[in-house]
Amino acid sequence: MTSWSSAGRETAAQVFADAQRPALRALSTDHSVVPVLPPELAALAATGFAPGPLLAAQREAARAGVAPFDALCGIAGLGEDELVLLLARGIGVDALGPDDFEGPGIDADACAMALRTGAVRLRDRRGRPRLFIAARGPHVGRLALVTRKRRGRRSDFVLAGPRAFADLVVARAGSALAARACEGPSLLFPKLTVAGGLPEIGAFWRWTTIVAVIAGAVSSFLFEAAGSAALALSSLMFAALNSFRLWVACTPETDLPPPARGQDRDLPIYTVLVALAKEAAVVPDLLDALERLDYPAAKLDIKLLVEADDRNTLGALDRRPPRPGIEVLKLPPGGPKTKPRALNAGLLAARGQYLAVFDAEDHPDPSQLRFALDAFRRGPGTLACVQARLAIDNLADGWLARQFAIEYAALFDVVLPALASLGLPIALGGTSNHFRTAALRSVGGWDAGNVTEDADLGLRLARLGWTTRTIASTTWEEAPTRVWPWLKQRTRWMKGFMVTTIVHGRGVRGLAAKLDPLALGAALMLVGGVALTALAYPVVMLAILWRAVDGSLLAPATSLADATFAGFCVASLIVGYSTGLACGWMGVERRGPATLSAGLFTLPFYWLLVGAAAWRALYQIARGQTSHWEKTTHGVSTRRAAPPQT
Template sequence: MPKGKTNQPIRHTAATVINTGQFICFTVLLVLVAVAVYLSPLTVAKIAVATILVFFAVFVGLLKMGLWYASTRYRYPDYEIPPESDPTLPHYLALVPMYREPDMVEPMVRGMAALRYPKKKLIVQLLVESRDRDPATRNAIDAVALPDFVSVVEVPDIKPYGKQRALNYGAHRAITEAHDLPRKERAGRLCVIYDAEDRPEPDQLLKAVGMFRAYDVIDSKVVCLQAQLEFSNQTSTWVSRLMWVEYLVHFGWVLPGMARLGLIPPLGGTSNHFRLTFLARVSIGVEQQPPGVRWAGIWDMFNVTEDADLAGALALHGFKIAMLDSVTKEVATTRVNTLIGQKSRWLKGYIQTGLIFTRTPIRMMSQMGPVRWFVYVMFLLGTPLSVLLSALSWVLTFVYFATRSQAIEQLFPALLLYLGVLLLVFGNFALFLQHVAAATKSEGFGTVKYMLLVISGIWPMLTVLSLAKACYELANPKLRHFWDKTEHGHDLHTLDEVAGLRRVAGSASVSAAIIPRDAREPARKPESA
């Protein structure tokens, strides 16, 4: 923690949406607005319009376009990729949550076996649910003879369910077991999060070790590296094409731009590489955990974007996040209904996390830095807010051109009218250009024509539906912490083709991972509570 600060960082959870202080502030604000509307409704409406326009100018013009420019100035540190034979390589823990993913078991094991890292120092934990909750996945695992470096950890059946619960239990076990290791070896352990459908580059772990070693010299506060995520099935459907471009923008420009400016990049849900000992320092206390949990949690079990929340927690403790010079391939959803569920989870989690980091704003600003805190919160809350305000702006525009309403004209004095038109035309064009540039930069020329779905309003309309679903779930106590699972299992062939696993399928390490268990050895008993 920086010098001069004696107050210890406090992590809040998303167990409740807002606390008492926030409720009082929101109530007072609503009362003041209601009184102002009663006294002078037109003045309040003009102020509201001006505020919305200023918000868009800051959020789109300064933040998004500024991050785009800053990303072009991002540079990886000079680092060397250590050889696989390096005896000083640290132990590496890979946590892989798996729920309702029987088709992903064999591909995942092949992907982990293809990693270039000494297997005696690699520990892959498949974090699975109890057999009663997910028998198909457990049966698929039991049907495969797992290599020695892969183990099965059964996560206790405790609510709320979700990926973060599995990660907490896996990390808890790993940290507890590491107590028997020598201090130096325990301090150097690394940890990475992978989803079941992930295919990291074979040398990704070695690259992470090399970059962490470089940061040991130039900036020891860097305790997390975020790899870039890309989709391997970008041409499957129009949905996967647009998701592919969104990922290119987010992981190729937004996160590197934030890292370049010294801000807080909200982590993606996978391919985060950590120094394991530092994760334990940002844990949420046992007293804030759900009933039945007897261990501290690194990831907030009540938050459905536990990754973005963890980024803020690291910043609270003075740690930094940098980008990793490596790519992990995933498969994008190809269906609209799954897309809405996935986006609604992200938006709901952004709202949860944004509200968490505004509960004690003065304290958090002092610990994170005012600018870093402001941009972090603005990105989290501004993302869903921009979706809502953009939809309202388009509705207002269409209504005006359809009715030529005098009431709407009164809301836009000359200055606001010019600013509104400028943002409407050039703001949307800038975002459209950003998506086109992302597609063409990554040789996705065939995807450029699909960007018309963005500017035509079809893609934004799906995002609005996702936001509506997210708000409904937040308002419903039974769905507040519901993890909308994104099903995988489609386009699996694209992952093998991209990762080159078919070319190495004859190697001993890979072929041994996919031999049916009954042809080799008895099933090993899974590790559990």
């Protein structure tokens, strides 16, 4: 909850207003300047506010096509609360106070409408209805005009800063907001969520299944027939996935060129959501990155989504306050505390025609929002999502970070652009996704119970008729620097891939009805295929090592069938390594630096770690920890390189 001190805010506002009076008197003696200010700015001038910022705000409002008070918030040197207090005094209405937080609650729909429109009618503790208005957009000017004519009824209106208004609405909504954020797509497509689409299996059958899987893996070492069958199935699976990867790697890039810079007044409102959980260490860097975005500040609807009990992150935001206009939504307790739940709360409140998602440690290219907007404007009406590229900037942190960088280069600089060029489904990255807000709402947002909500959303968009494209704009991320944090993060990813495969695989007929055979195969290989090959890879490697030890690996074939089978398995293994290395090589060539190339030859060992994470994910599913979220700690690297300027 926001800390309030009415007396302190009054004093600060009065001191600031008194400091402006000499400048106002100087302006009144200069007859060459005759300002004709909008009503809200005129009301501020009446309090003694300096004319310079008011005139600058008026010019900026005309240039960018925004409300005058929004433009002023971007240039004034006063805090949001103090500025709103001065405006309330000039208009002649009440300013939001601590007592206003107490009163009857509201439901989730009223909460969403209030956060989007910036206005809500609430009853106070005495049952008196009052209209609360956020000091942003055209509401402020209209309020200034209305109060001129209704001086006797000014107490009907209460003015609040955007952040304070969000605090008020979220506090009044409480558990209703938490419950709605957990529902997500279950309201529209219950069978496409973990809660509604994952079969309910008791602990006995979960453990029976995993014991059977482990027994099958062990038997492949002990019995030659079982080993041959497992090797055959694995080779077929590797062959299918590797052929797909090879085809994708040979597909040329067709990304759009960087857009020409247009007029700021033609830009729509753009929502940016950032979910923060125990992220105090990266708050200053995050705010710096968000405030560098090359987009009119008054047209940015930035929402930082923080659990109300996350005192460390909220404390960091108090120590390094966001600029005016950036809201901190303090999410009430309830449901699984996952990133998708937080994003659903942000989606309810989103005001933008378009919406972007960033992670706490991200450093996006400043021009990325303009790049994505240009892609939407050039693309078809079915284009729902644009995925930017992700890259790693802490390469100096050792082998693991460099392997992560190679993996990202192969995925985001080679595979995903090729899939987009071919019009195939994309398993989204968890950040730097840009959406048409209406399209995102039409598919229900994110599944709060899925720990890889990005991959699930990519498939759900595809099966509901939407398309996804990529853009050559980069967001720089921090890779885990130690094995245990990396393993926990990758376990979460693999667990989500497995769960997503089960949820969408149960309705595979519906998926096939929406996608052509090629797109269906691509969707299954992108998610389920990755999880299955990750599980199989360490088993195959151990089986090969076992046979090398007992001498059967190099024993002569006893028949043509045995020789053919052995040749197929060896060829599948060679092609698998070759396609993996080829994608990594192409990614390094496109992304750089060239010194990463040396790490390509150790990728097979990195894949063993991926396999370990996949088995750990399967173990968590067996324990019923399907939606358990293992948080990745950010801000641990001191070797992040400055992103190249674009």
